[in-house]
Amino acid sequence: xxxEQFNALTVAEALAAVAPCVAINAWQxxxxxxxxxxxxxxALTVAExxxxxxxxxxLMEALSAHPRIGEQAxxxxxxxxxxxxxxxxxxxxxDVVKQAMAAGNRAxxxxxxxxxxxxxxxxxxxxxxxxxxxxxxxSDNEELPETLQQLxxxxxLRLQEVLL
Numbered sequence: 001x002x003x004e005q006f007n008a009l010t011v012a013e014a015l016a017a018v019a020p021c022v023a024i025n026a027w028q029x030x031x032x033x034x035x036x037x038x039x040x041x042x043a044l045t046v047a048e049x050x051x052x053x054x055x056x057x058x059l060m061e062a063l064s065a066h067p068r069i070g071e072q073a074x075x076x077x078x079x080x081x082x083x084x085x086x087x088x089x090x091x092x093x094x095d096v097v098k099q100a101m102a103a104g105n106r107a108x109x110x111x112x113x114x115x116x117x118x119x120x121x122x123x124x125x126x127x128x129x130x131x132x133x134x135x136x137x138x139s140d141n142e143e144l145p146e147t148l149q150q151l152x153x154x155x156x157l158r159l160q161e162v163l164l
Contacts, residue, residue, distance in 0.1 A: 003043060003163060007036040021158040022151065023065035024058050027051065040163040047159050051152045056144060060114065062151055068105045068115050069128060093125035101125070104132040111136060112143055119153040 001017070009017060014032040022028075030050050037043040054062075093101070108116040116132055123131075135143060 001163065003037055003040045006043070006163060017162055018159065021047075021162065022051075022155040023062050024054070025061070027054075027058070027155075040160075043163060044156060044159060048152065048156060051148075051155060054148050054151065059117075059144070059148060059151060063114055063117065066115060066117060069101060069118060069120065069132070097125045097129055101129055101132065104129065104136065107136055108132065112140070114147075117147050117150050117154075119150050119157065121154075121157055 006014065006017065011032055014035065015028055018028050018031055027047075027050050031043070031047055034043075034046050034050075037046070105116055116135070118128055118131055120128060135146060138146065
């Protein structure tokens with residue numbers, strides 16, 4: 001939909017339109033409340049500004065809708081469909097990469113207490129695996145901002161798709 005169509009949606013319709021972007025209710029509500037937007041670019045700028053306030057509680061809320069990297073999202077909700085599409089290349093990786101990713105996921109969860117999150121779109125399975133292995137070396141203070149940045153990238157890419 002274009003920005004004029006997005007602006008014309010009811011609040012409930014607009015919330016439903018942005019829900020697949022990120023499972024953070026406050027962000028969804030704030031973005032919808034900020035309408036009308038003059039352009040898609042303005043909507044993306046506001047969306048990014050709103051995301052700059054995210055911390056661990058928002059990350060944990062958002063992660064409730066994200067599958068582990070390399071695992072297929074279950075369910076038919078729009079955010080599950082988006083995850084499946086974004087991870088298509090990972091799901092077709094060879095068995096060696098899939099096994100290494102599964103081991104990396106377990107190590108990451110043991111280390112940081114949450115799933116590994118990365119913008120998969122545009123990255124090969126090997127690139128994602130290399131990022132996973134590199135990020136396992138991060139301290140807690142380094143990893144939280146990196147994870148939040150990845151969440152912002154995923155969110156803004158999804159919002160761009162909504163506003164096309």
